[in-house]
Amino acid sequence: MQDAIIELKHINVYQGTNLVLQDVNLKVQKGEFVYLVGKTGTGKSSLLKTLYGDLPLKEGDCTVVGFNLREMDWKKVPFLRRNLGVVFQDFQLLTDRNVNDNLKFVLRATGWKDEKLMDEKVLDVLDKVGLKSKGFKMPFELSGGEQQRVDIARALLNSPKLILADEPTGNLDPETSDEIMQLLFHISRDYGTAIVMATHDYIVINKFPARMVRTERGRVIDNASIDMV
């Protein structure tokens, strides 16, 4: 039997009192790569936010990396976040500290204490994203692609079973987008990390085909094929 990393049953997604997505059913298995596609404003980010506990789940059943979001005490959200990684379009690095300290900041915030273990972990994730020698650089000294790699390294810190990526190639040129996609596919394939990636970018999808799920008119449509979009 395969392990479901995400299982959604009849969930409704709200922004405030506004119902954004209705009756969403979705299963994502260990190591699966899934694109979340759909026009702007159709609810891709809202769905991802629900999955990482940024929007409260009001209706339906939702299990993410073993956490039942319906029954979960709101105070447990930090524990949920320790078990998944989130990658954003705009990198969201702390601009006042170098790459090592950006990563250590997250480790400390998620309960790590031993300096030596933290140093080893930081080196390990930087190695995984091909930035082993860049730990002492400030974010402004890095290219957009390198900053996105640091963002991905940050998502890998707690060895998550799931990465949620919201338009991770949105700010990158085509060549750099390809490099980031190769990295994400490598992570999914070689470490068994499930990845759900929201994107508008059909050039990327064509080059790196994977399962697609589409947001449209308040619904999530599974098995969307590329010629439908």
Ligand SMILES: Nc1ncnc2c1ncn2[C@@H]1O[C@H](COP(=O)(O)OP(=O)(O)OP(=O)(O)O)[C@@H](O)[C@H]1O
């Ligand atoms: N913070 C918010 N408060 C209220 N409504 C919001 C908020 N964020 C998004 N919305 C609304 O929720 C709906 C879905 O937005 P969402 O950002 O999830 O769509 P999206 O598919 O991710 O769009 P994009 O591709 O442009 O990022 C839109 O109608 C949007 O206006």
